[in-house]
Amino acid sequence: MSRKPLIAGNWKMNLNHLEAIALVQKIAFSLPEKYYAKVDVTVIPPFTDIRSVQTLVDGDKLLLTYGAQDLAPQDSGAYTGDVSGPMLAKLGCTYVVVGHSERREYHAETDEVVNKKVRAAHKHGISPILCVGEQLEVREAGGHIEHTTAQLIAGLKGLKAEQVQNTVIAYEPVWAIGTGRVATPADAEEVCAALRAALAEKYGAEVAEQVRVLYGGSVKSGNIADLVKCDNVDGALVGGASLDGDEFTKLCALAAGGPLP
Numbered sequence: 001m002s003r004k005p006l007i008a009g010n011w012k013m014n015l016n017h018l019e020a021i022a023l024v025q026k027i028a029f030s031l032p033e034k035y036y037a038k039v040d041v042t043v044i045p046p047f048t049d050i051r052s053v054q055t056l057v058d059g060d061k062l063l064l065t066y067g068a069q070d071l072a073p074q075d076s077g078a079y080t081g082d083v084s085g086p087m088l089a090k091l092g093c094t095y096v097v098v099g100h101s102e103r104r105e106y107h108a109e110t111d112e113v114v115n116k117k118v119r120a121a122h123k124h125g126i127s128p129i130l131c132v133g134e135q136l137e138v139r140e141a142g143g144h145i146e147h148t149t150a151q152l153i154a155g156l157k158g159l160k161a162e163q164v165q166n167t168v169i170a171y172e173p174v175w176a177i178g179t180g181r182v183a184t185p186a187d188a189e190e191v192c193a194a195l196r197a198a199l200a201e202k203y204g205a206e207v208a209e210q211v212r213v214l215y216g217g218s219v220k221s222g223n224i225a226d227l228v229k230c231d232n233v234d235g236a237l238v239g240g241a242s243l244d245g246d247e248f249t250k251l252c253a254l255a256a257g258g259p260l261p
């Protein structure tokens with residue numbers, strides 16, 4: 001089966017709500033509607049921008065979707081600073097990033113916490129983009145497949161098959177994030193294929209064939225075409241290059257198979 005590629009622009013802690021409106025307008029203006037038949041495009045702004053993005057997407061009936069960068073495991077309560085699944089669902093979020101390496105590192109998120117968040121997302125009808133990826137020392141020791149597969153299985157614990165099917169996996173080698181050091185397409189394919197094989201083993205081939213597995217780490221318009229040619233790479237989680245409207249548009253068009261608009 002052929003999976004529709006997904007390009008997700010993770011803005012991280014960049015752009016205020018006014019800049020968010022300008023960037024979404026730029027992407028909407030630059031990427032003609034016909035491309036959306038071949039690629040799903042989503043933007044993942046900071047929480048403070050989401051309401052503005054929602055208003056724009058709904059008002060102008062844009063074909064791109066949007067999501068959030070994190071969510072709390074709980075639905076509500078005394079959790080100062082956190083944002084819950086019901087809040088994000090009300091804002092129309094299609095996706096929520098869970099377990100990004102920056103959250104695992106700076107907020108000490110364990111696989112157990114990540115799993116609670118994945119479950120919280122599904123509980124509220126939001127597709128989690130579950131991030132996995134190894135540190136440089138793990139890769140150098142040859143443990144990258146074992147490491148990422150363990151993160152995957154732990155992150156999906158307790159999910160039903162149809163929830164797994166509606167989960168997006170993002171393989172992001174930590175050594176390739178924001179460093180300009182992109183994994184080769186062969187590196188990306190090796191791990192993405194192994195993750196799909198692990199899904200097939202646990203949930204069956206039919207489920208595994210449906211799951212989109214993205215690559216992330218220094219993805220740009222210059223390398224996206226070769227990455228999406230890989231059998232098991234179904235798009236990208238894009239950081240830096242998603243902040244530039246022209247570059248992101250180009251990248252989405254190339255993921256759709258071109259030509260450039």
Ligand SMILES: O=C[C@H](O)COP(=O)(O)O
Binds near residue numbers: 172180217
């Ligand atoms: O979520 C996105 C990734 O962390 C990749 O970021 P990057 O494209 O800036 O390397």
